[in-house]
Amino acid sequence: MSAQLALARAFLFVPADRPERHARALATGAGGVIVDLEDAVAPERKVAARESLAASFAKLPEIDRQRLLVRINAAGTPCHDDDCAQMGVLVAQGLIAGVVLPKAERAAHLSRIAEATGPKGMLVPLIESAEGLAAVDELAAGPQVLRLxxxxxxxxxxxxxxxxxxxxxLVSVRLALLLASRRAGLPAPIDGVTPDWRDASRLAADAARARRGGFGAKLCIHPDQVAQVQAALGPSADEVAWARRVIDAVRAASGGVVSLDGRMVDAPVVRLAERLLALEHP
Structure with a gap:
């Protein structure tokens, strides 16, 4: 599993048929960039867009390609099988990190993509339907799943x-994704989009809701959303300072009982501190 994508806070969509935007999307500093073959590409352009990806990605530095995912077309659609085959080529060549599956509803679909991409291909199931929600535990436990x-x-x-x-x-739906992620041992899930990219106050409220609800990342549809999402979903300076004090106290105790600010520091507190420090520099 890519530690970088596991801790990424912002995942920015970019159209697959706009190769001139791929490098620009990566340059925003988004933890992950999702090159979209599904909604962002007209049906008559999907084949050409898919076939152009290798040439586009080959121009990118290797370190940037480790942040690339491709959203393919959903299972059962005309382009899906060819998309899967091409993703296997891209993963094998080290041009992408993995695949986003829209309208994920069956673990069997994930298994077929995992087989096509090989063990290095990471998968992100996108829960977008009642059937997907009903199968969320099965999907979270699927092969090579990075995050929901x-x-x-x-x-x-x-x-x-x-x-x-x-x-x-949608409170209960988001909670279901969080619980399924926890049961499967996955990193915190990725929340959905804020559709009006010009509304900074709406984005701030959505990102704050995502963090309160245990989500670790958010999908972005415009480069201007990335920095705000990165900041909102990262730990505050006070949280980082507290986490460092916890870890320092544990180390100083050398296995003995740890107390900080008059309170016992037990294993869950240590895990929280470690998680906050891991999120400091995703």
């Missing part, structure tokens, strides 16, 4: 929801 991601807009459309901006109707 939530397709909040498609999920609303699938269920006929008309959510307000706070998406209060």
């Amino acid at each position: 991601a939530f397709g909040n807009l498609d999920f609303q459309a699938d269920l006929g929801l008309a959510c307000d901006a706070d998406e209060a109707e």
Whole structure:
């Protein structure tokens, strides 16, 4: 598993058929860049877009290619099988880190992609439907799964929801993704998009909700969203300072009982401190 993608806070979408934007997307500093063959590409352009990816990615530095994922077309669509085959080539050549599967609903679909990409290909199932939610534990436990991601807009459309901006109707859905991730031992899941990229206050509220709800990352649809999401989902200076004090106290105790600010420091506190420090520089 890529430690970088496991801890990434912002995943930025970029169209697969706009190769001039691939390097620019990586230059935003997003922890992960998702090159989109699905919604961002018109049906008549999908084949050409897929076939152009190898040439586009080969121009990128190797260290940047480790942050690249490709969102393929969903299982059962005309392009899916060819997408899977091409992703196997790209992974084998070290041009991408893995694949995002939209409308993920069956672990068997993940298994086929894992077989196509080989053991190095990481998978991100995108939960976007009632069937995907029903299978969330099965998907989280699937082969080579890096993290779960939530397709909040498609999920609303699938269920006929008309959510307000706070998406209060989706609290239980987000909790289900968080619990499934925890049960499968996965990193914190990736929250969905904020559709109006010009609304900074809405983005701030959405990112704060994601962090309160245990999500470790968020999908972005515009480069201007990346820095704000990175900051909102990272630890604050006070949290980092506290975490360092915890770790220093544990080391100084050399295995003895640890107390900090009048409170016992037990194993869950240490794990929280370690997680905050890991998130400091994703």
